[in-house]
Amino acid sequence: MSTRIAFLKGHGTENDFVIVPDPENAIDLPPAAVAALCDRRAGLGGDGLLHVVRSAAHPEARGMAAKAEWFMDYRNGDGSVAEMCGNGVRVFARYLQRAGHAAEGDLAIATRGGVKRVHIAKSVSDGGSAAGDITVGMGRALLPETDVEVSVGERSWPARNVNMGNPHAVAFVADLAHAGDLYAPPSHAPAGAYPDGVNVEFVVDRGPGHVAMRVHERGSGETRSCGTGACAVAVAAARRDGVDPAVTGTPATYTVDVPGGMLVITERPDGEIEMTGPAVIVAEGEFDSAWLEGVRA
Numbered sequence: 001m002s003t004r005i006a007f008l009k010g011h012g013t014e015n016d017f018v019i020v021p022d023p024e025n026a027i028d029l030p031p032a033a034v035a036a037l038c039d040r041r042a043g044l045g046g047d048g049l050l051h052v053v054r055s056a057a058h059p060e061a062r063g064m065a066a067k068a069e070w071f072m073d074y075r076n077g078d079g080s081v082a083e084m085c086g087n088g089v090r091v092f093a094r095y096l097q098r099a100g101h102a103a104e105g106d107l108a109i110a111t112r113g114g115v116k117r118v119h120i121a122k123s124v125s126d127g128g129s130a131a132g133d134i135t136v137g138m139g140r141a142l143l144p145e146t147d148v149e150v151s152v153g154e155r156s157w158p159a160r161n162v163n164m165g166n167p168h169a170v171a172f173v174a175d176l177a178h179a180g181d182l183y184a185p186p187s188h189a190p191a192g193a194y195p196d197g198v199n200v201e202f203v204v205d206r207g208p209g210h211v212a213m214r215v216h217e218r219g220s221g222e223t224r225s226c227g228t229g230a231c232a233v234a235v236a237a238a239r240r241d242g243v244d245p246a247v248t249g250t251p252a253t254y255t256v257d258v259p260g261g262m263l264v265i266t267e268r269p270d271g272e273i274e275m276t277g278p279a280v281i282v283a284e285g286e287f288d289s290a291w292l293e294g295v296r297a
């Protein structure tokens with residue numbers, strides 16, 4: 001018997017997600033079903049999917065249930081699983097707020113990358129009303145001292161290897177257009193540098209503490225924003241600029257322009273990184289479970 005399954009659509013700086021609320025983890029979402037839901041022509045469309053589950057009801061999150069009631073079971077658009085999604089966790093928080101599971105202020109969300117602290121700012125009123133920004137504590141960046149190179153077509157660049165829970169290669173380029181159409185994943189060397197694949201960011205300077213980036217995301221293709229990518233870029237830019245908050249004792253803030261908007265990233269002297277930006281829910285509806293059954297078959 002088919003049933004109706006509720007979904008929402010949301011985005012953070014145009015990194016967009018299908019949101020499937022499923023508190024008791026009752027909906028089977030194998031990779032093919034996720035890819036079908038994220039398909040922009042034959043499905044609902046999204047860079048990824050946020051499966052909203054109570055931590056206590058998910059085997060990967062039970063251990064975090066005492067600290068965070070809700071688990072972000074994040075999937076990439078091709079159905080693959082990723083450790084963390086920075087824009088996703090902000091959109092996830094906005095969903096929890098809209099559904100009445102969270103209020104403005106602080107909350108904790110369980111992710112595969114651990115429990116993340118989120119702050120939902122008060123709504124602002126400027127003639128109409130707009131949702132306040134959402135800040136997430138992204139944890140610390142790891143900077144393995146690996147020499148990496150990324151290539152698109154004939155062009156190659158040295159890249160900084162940054163791990164934000166998920167893997168990134170950050171390349172500073174003369175012109176963002178040099179990354180080409182990014183339909184195919186950029187290649188990287190050495191070949192074994194990223195055994196589980198990599199998100200690749202291309203970065204140009206806009207001014208002091210201000211950069212712009214494009215990204216090719218593992219499992220999603222080119223997207224209009226990537227939160228973990230923006231954090232990786234901010235840290236790579238800071239180190240390139242000779243800035244290390246652990247040494248100076250002063251927080252470092254970078255503004256990162258992405259094709260879909262702007263994110264503000266602050267790295268603190270203890271290494272903790274905070275990311276702030278908008279997160280919105282744009283639609284909600286239902287789809288027929290029979291459609292998903294057809295995809296799974």
Ligand SMILES: N[C@@H](CCC[C@H](N)C(=O)O)C(=O)O
Nearest residue numbers: 082085086087166226227228
């Ligand atoms: N868009 C996300 C990152 C999603 C995961 C990434 N594609 C991966 O496979 O690591 C973000 O906002 O961080």
